[in-house]
Amino acid sequence: xxxxxxSSFLYMGGHAQYVWLSYGLATVIVAxxxxxxxxxxKKIIKDIERQLRREQK
Amino acid sequence: MxxxxxxxxxxxxxxxxxxxLNPLMFFMMVASLFPLAVSPDPQLLGLIAAGVIWVGAxxxxxxxxxxxxxxxxxxxxxxQMLLMPQPAMLMVLVKVLVHWLVAGxxxxxxxxxxxxxxxxxxxxxxxxxLSLLLATPILSLLGAxxxxxxxxxxxxxxxxxxxxxxxxxxVLIFASxxxxxxxxxxxxxxxxxxxGAYLALxxxxxxxxxxxxxxxxxxx
Amino acid sequence: MWTRLKxxxxxxxxxxxxxxxxxxxxxxxxxxxxxxxxxxxxxxxAFAPADYLQGxxxxxxxxxxxxxxxxxxxxxxxxxxxxxxxxxxMKMSFVVxxxxxxxxxxxxxxxxxxxxxxxxxxxxxxWVWDAxxxxxxxxxxxxxxVIAIYNAIENDEMANKAAAVLSIVGxxxxxxxxxxxxxxxxxxxxxxxxxxxxxxxxxxxxxPLMLTILGFYCWFAVWVFARTRNEILFKERKTNWVKxxxxxxxxxxxxxxx
Numbered sequence: 001x002x003x004x005x006x007s008s009f010l011y012m013g014g015h016a017q018y019v020w021l022s023y024g025l026a027t028v029i030v031a032x033x034x035x036x037x038x039x040x041x042k043k044i045i046k047d048i049e050r051q052l053r054r055e056q057k
Numbered sequence: 058m059x060x061x062x063x064x065x066x067x068x069x070x071x072x073x074x075x076x077x078l079n080p081l082m083f084f085m086m087v088a089s090l091f092p093l094a095v096s097p098d099p100q101l102l103g104l105i106a107a108g109v110i111w112v113g114a115x116x117x118x119x120x121x122x123x124x125x126x127x128x129x130x131x132x133x134x135x136x137q138m139l140l141m142p143q144p145a146m147l148m149v150l151v152k153v154l155v156h157w158l159v160a161g162x163x164x165x166x167x168x169x170x171x172x173x174x175x176x177x178x179x180x181x182x183x184x185x186x187l188s189l190l191l192a193t194p195i196l197s198l199l200g201a202x203x204x205x206x207x208x209x210x211x212x213x214x215x216x217x218x219x220x221x222x223x224x225x226x227x228v229l230i231f232a233s234x235x236x237x238x239x240x241x242x243x244x245x246x247x248x249x250x251x252x253g254a255y256l257a258l259x260x261x262x263x264x265x266x267x268x269x270x271x272x273x274x275x276x277x
Numbered sequence: 278m279w280t281r282l283k284x285x286x287x288x289x290x291x292x293x294x295x296x297x298x299x300x301x302x303x304x305x306x307x308x309x310x311x312x313x314x315x316x317x318x319x320x321x322x323a324f325a326p327a328d329y330l331q332g333x334x335x336x337x338x339x340x341x342x343x344x345x346x347x348x349x350x351x352x353x354x355x356x357x358x359x360x361x362x363x364x365x366x367m368k369m370s371f372v373v374x375x376x377x378x379x380x381x382x383x384x385x386x387x388x389x390x391x392x393x394x395x396x397x398x399x400x401x402x403x404w405v406w407d408a409x410x411x412x413x414x415x416x417x418x419x420x421x422x423v424i425a426i427y428n429a430i431e432n433d434e435m436a437n438k439a440a441a442v443l444s445i446v447g448x449x450x451x452x453x454x455x456x457x458x459x460x461x462x463x464x465x466x467x468x469x470x471x472x473x474x475x476x477x478x479x480x481x482x483x484x485p486l487m488l489t490i491l492g493f494y495c496w497f498a499v500w501v502f503a504r505t506r507n508e509i510l511f512k513e514r515k516t517n518w519v520k521x522x523x524x525x526x527x528x529x530x531x532x533x534x535x
Contacts, residue, residue, distance in 0.1 A: 001323055001324060002323060002324055002325060002326055002327065003323065009322075009323060012333040012334075012336070013327060013332045013333040014332070014333075015332055015333045015334040015398055018334045018337065018394050018395065018397060018398055019322075019333060019334060019336050019337060021394055022337040022340055022341070022390075022391045022394050022395065023318075023322070023337075023340060025340075025387060025390050025391065025394075026340040026344070026387060026391070029383050029384070029386070029387045030496065032383065033380060033383060033496075033500045034496075034499075034500070034503075037500065037503035037504045037506075037507055038503070040504075040507050041503070041506070041507050041510070044507055044510050044511050044514075045510070045523060045526075047514075048510070048514045048519070048520075048523055049523060049527065051514070052520060052523070052524075202442070202443075202446055206426070206439050206442065206443060207429075210429055210430065212429060216425050216426070216429050219418075219421060219422050219425050220422040220425070220426070220443055222418065223415050223418040223419045223422065223447070223450070223454070224446070224447070224450050224454075226415055226454060226457065226458075227450070227453050227454055227456075227457035230457045230458065230460070230461045231457060231460075234461065234464060251457075255453060258449075258453070262446065262449060266442055266445070266446050269363075269442050270439065270442050273435055273438040273439050273442065274435070274439070276434075276435065
């Protein structure tokens with residue numbers, strides 16, 4: 001470990017806001033890129049299933 | 058047949074006075090906005106004059122790009138032009154030439170007047186006119202691509218500038234810095250060389266891309 | 278050799294094959310990518326030594342550089358996909374290109390934001406018209422153009438082709454734009470510390486960077502595959518293979534018939 005303890009790790013030598021803001025943004029954008037297609041997929045499947053059910057009637 | 062197209066388009070363009078004057082009037086108005094918005098202080102204006110004039114020229118060109126294909130598209134002649142035996146990219150070149158003569162070249166002639174209004178220092182006038190002469194064809198060529206892609210769209214209005222502006226940025230950078238160089242008494246030949254090279258690249262790429270764009274737009 | 282290539286070419290054009298193979302590959306890319314990212318981030322945040330000049334804010338590099346590299350590569354891949362679609366008329370190629378645009382744009386935004394945040398302790402202001410940031414901004418504009426085309430044109434075939442033309446033209450201009458911006462920047466900013474100064478990067482700082490770069494690329498593949506599969510599902514919704522696929526999945530998840 002470069003840092004002596006966890007609190008100095010969080011403190012990042014005074015640059016905490018910059019480092020954690022950047023990593024936070026990265027997490028958000030990465031999460032969006034993972035989650036967005038999952039949500040779209042669910043919607044598409046729901047629409048197709050609805051259509052199939054209608055056809056079966 | 059291309060000569061006939063050229064003559065016809067030139068005739069049409071010069072008949073429509075609005076098409077000729079609007080870009081010029083817009084150019085003048087936009088340049089005048091800056092002293093109103095920023096400050097009339099001649100020192101300050103002199104600093105930004107080159108950039109303001111060039112941005113104005115860009116915007117004026119963007120607005121005038123409708124001229125290139127729209128009216129021929131609307132009355133069906135554009136489709137006929139694509140059916141000509143000559144390759145479509147030559148047809149595009151003719152249209153680009155007309156657009157440049159009508160909408161681009163005049164900007165180069167009016168620019169010195171705007172330079173005076175904005176307090177452009179003496180050294181800037183020559184590179185200003187030269188850069189406009191050299192770069193307005195580039196703007197028309199790249200504009201043809203954007204115009205070709207959006208000619209059939211109803212809501213195409215804001216889309217076309219969005220597509221072409223990133224491509225205009227190198228022109229803007231080198232053209233306006235050539236003027237700055239002239240103002241500071243430095244050599245601007247290198248800037249013109251870049252613009253010349255970019256013009257050469259665009260002359261090769263743009264007609265092909267614009268022709269492809271037109272075929273895509275008219276394929277419906 | 279040629280028959281195998283021809284067969285591959287035909288397979289690649291088949292949405293069903295594409296769907297199946299990307300479903301398989303996704304799992305691998307996800308696993309590898311996650312391991313790389315986890316190792317790289319932990320190493321970079323906690324174990325790598327701080328930079329002599331920049332202190333701990335340099336750790337932003339482990340996000341900023343992968344995002345920048347990836348958003349630039351993604352644009353090229355998108356343009357190549359467009360070219361393949363136009364020349365070889367492969368519809369799947371168009372789909373891949375379409376799907377990359379929003380991903381690439383989000384990475385460009387991440388690059389710009391982390392670049393700006395990194396700039397604050399390094400240069401004192403949030404935004405600087407530094408050559409790299411400015412080029413990345415213009416790349417974002419190029420992405421906007423492609424996205425705008427898909428939004429504006431309803432006809433799928435026309436949108437695909439128009440976007441392909443635009444992304445090809447854009448990619449030809451990228452070197453010109455980069456050169457112009459760097460040249461412009463040297464006029465207005467004397468040599469300042471550039472964000473990705475790698476001349477003397479110790480291996481303990483450099484290796485985690487390689488890990489996060491590779492990790493991001495792997496995750497990029499997962500994102501592209503996921504979105505491509507969605508496009509395929511939607512486009513092929515009326516076919517039998519899709520219906521069968523959904524029915525068996527529905528049974529697996531809910532244990533009931535449709």
